[in-house]
Amino acid sequence: MERETMEIKLKPIGVVRVKESDEKIKSKWIKGAKGVIEIFEEYADGLDGIDGFSHLIVTAYLHKTTEEQRKVIKVKPRRLRHLGINLEELPEVGVFCTDSPHRPNPIAITIVKLIRRRGRLLEVEDLDLFDGTPVLDIKPYTPSRRIEDLQLPTWYQEVLKKVREKCPELKDF
């Protein structure tokens, strides 16, 4: 098997449930939505011990990304238009420098706040995923995930400055 053409197969362990429409979720990325992560029965015991973690890392498959969108390699952070920033003001950068859902493997890494576990349902906040999104994995957010001495490129800092002028409470984009 050639490594570059190797095919990796994964199965959902659960699914995202949110009440809002996709359009609403897109425009709500600043804060995220409340919702439920439903874990399928065969994996439910995998949640034992999860109560007490305040934050979880959800890995999800962005199933609405098209084949065409999976070919995207360079992007502009388009969702900043929701803040009233012009596309012309934004740099075009590689997808691996962004959180764009348009990327070769449309995998999301979303940090959510765990409100409550009810059996195989996780009630969470800060979801930026559409209703019906397949969940691939859940990991706890543990102390080593918090990087203190973070540095950011100049282009990123410049966009961040614009973002914070429009919306001071935003940590990033």
Place this chain on the structure above:
Amino acid sequence: MERETMEIKLKPIGVVRVKESDEKIKSKWIKGAKGVIEIFEEYADGLDGIDGFSHLIVTAYLHKTTEEQRKVIKVKPRRLRHLGINLEELPEVGVFCTDSPHRPNPIAITIVKLIRRRGRLLEVEDLDLFDGTPVLDIKPYTPSRRIEDLQLPTWYQEVLKKVREKCPELKDF
């Protein structure tokens, strides 16, 4: 298509290169290894703009996890044996409360320090991945990934206390 049996197909965008053996990498999880992430040519432009980020989030496929290991739902944090902690002292918890490579979808989320980009090669530190591990995605570590008001379950805090008695510089396990 039934959502629970839906098959998700992904392709590597690159590969991990480390000099150390798998056994050495396993025993080095405390600190991680230096190494290179090689991005395949067709995706190389996706790195444009990455210089200046101090940390990256690498999503990788743990290709050495067997079919049998993918059925594991409950685990003990076995790698703590390297610190001299007895397995009997450790609780058994659900895989989604751990970083165990034995899980239904063996996906790793590794935060690495970016030392230098050379074309399509990323020189990094803090790798806990075996040589040859297929890389699925790269994202920048941005400020919103840093969670300040973190809480942890009692069982986790108790194990963490044991871990820090053995190895004070460890943030977690």
